[in-house]
Amino acid sequence: MSSVLETRGLTMQFGGVTAVDNVDFRLERKELRCLIGPNGAGKSTFFKCLTGQLKPTGGQITIEGEETTGWDPHWVARLGVGVKTQVPSVMDGLTVRENIWLSAYRTHGREKARHLADDAIERLDLGTIARSLVGRLSHGERQRVELGIVIAAEPWLILLDEPAAGMTAEEVGRMADIIAELNKEAAIIIVEHDMQFIRSIARKVTVFSQGRILAEGDVDAIMRDQRVRDVYLGKKA
Amino acid sequence: MAGSQVRQTAIVLVIAVIAMLVAPSLIDTYTLTVLIIYGMLALSLGLIWGFGGILCFGQAAFFGLGAYAYAIAAINIGESTVPFLVGIAVPFAFAFVLGAMMFYGRLSDVYLGVITLVVTLILFKFINSTAGPEYVIGKARLGGFNGIPGFQTLNVPGDPSWYIYDRSFYYFCAIALLVVYALVRWLLASPFGRIAVAIRENEQRVELMGYDVRFRKTVLFAIGGAIAGLAGTLFASWAEIVTPGMFSLSQSAEIIVWCIVGGLGTLTGPIIGAMILAYLKFLLGQQTLFDSTLLLGLILVLSVLFLPRGVVPTLALLYSRIGQGRRRPSTRATARRRMRASADV
Incomplete structure (x- = not known):
């Protein structure tokens, strides 16, 4: 290896x-x-x-x-390289979807980012809160959002x-x-x-x-x- | 731009156009013009502070630079089209270089405020000390404390004798403000704008995503400088003189107060805050009973205590609550919509 x-x-x-x-x-x-x-x-x-x-x-x-x-x-x-920090490092004033989309957008551009964000949201079971502001979520949900940010960039x-x-x-x-x-x-x-x-x-x-x-x-x-x-x-x- | 944002922008523009047409019947266009110019100046800080999280204590520096660049270029060229562009380009370039030095130097928060404040003071002191005949750029003498008078004011491109003044100048400034507002809204809805907001929210995360935070902050800072420079250019044409007072600390402080009272995190907030407070100052300036600065200070304190989010976000929140009361939903989505409504105006 x-x-x-x-x-x-x-x-x-x-x-x-x-x-x-x-x-x-x-x-x-x-x-x-x-x-x-x-x-x-x-x-x-x-x-x-x-x-x-x-x-x-x-x-x-x-x-x-x-x-x-x-x-x-x-x-x-x-x-x-994708990084998830100890305390959830997310953008509180943006929605779950925006948080994840911005990560995918940097690596894959506008069109593919949409699909990657949808995919990460589905994998992490964030669909029901996708349009919520991250600042209003529980700790566990914020952890998953941050993981979504990481995986959306593939x-x-x-x-x-x-x-x-x-x-x-x-x-x-x-x-x-x-x-x-x-x-x-x-x-x-x-x-x-x-x-x-x-x-x-x-x-x-x-x-x-x-x-x-x-x-x-x-x-x-x-x-x-x-x-x-x-x-x-x-x-x- | 999403559908709701386009609708919101269109509503704001329609209301603004109506206000632009009605306002001259209530207030003279000479005063209205400077209120619009101040609105544009406040918008420049509202953009970089409210959406980029960059608190600049020296927005007056770009305002003054725009005005001086325009005046100097107008004296040398004799026609306003190129000087108009120079008045935007010089503060843009200056803000870009200053921003690059600060952001690539990893300065943030209070240090950034101090540096921008000091730069404004240096410019103020420097321009004040340029009274001697040796301070000349081309045909333009800088004039020290007395400033630069007698330059070509705004004219129709290609015809220096066809001045844009009085009511046409008022409409020109109003349309310029509407165009800048629409462009800034578009910018904020674009990926660049969303990343700027993300940087405000969590700089470390944006960097870990792979974005070059320092470069993006520098560009946003420079755009703010260009808008302030445009306001300075228009001010120079309005006042027909530029003086070192444009770089003063009181001018810088006033812009910050306009933004706080009007409402940070919105675009209309700083514009409306600037127009209301500048008009109030203008009215109070006509009496000698007490210093108008005292009242402005009092308004700031009361605003921070009772309307901490600012006038416009509070009004947007009230409007949203009234709308919610009519529709009677109590879902999470409605609460979210309400919060976004107050932040997007």
């Missing part, structure tokens, strides 16, 4: 604090990988370095053969930061199905805390601790790893 995303020695420092410390990471085509770790482990900072929201202080990021270290987020997105690499956060059990189940569906076409990285959710979707997991990769491998093997249990679940677990 060929690698679509690779980091070599990726480092991000804020003053004297090293949030991401010399991380080597590799993601294969159409792979689904979960990043886990305790709070402050550096997962979200690593994620933001990949999307261009933060400029790394050291190391290298390569996406589909292009070195993207220090690129602005819009250039990273134009490579075909990315081949999707980065999802806590996609199941704040959702009901039913919504989490539906989100797992959607992610499995998306994974047929795209490689996906998910930053997540919900272990049950991770078990339901992931085969391979990367564990972050103190800005470094502590362990990497099959989800069940990782859960049995004593080092992971110590740092992530607590020593008594």
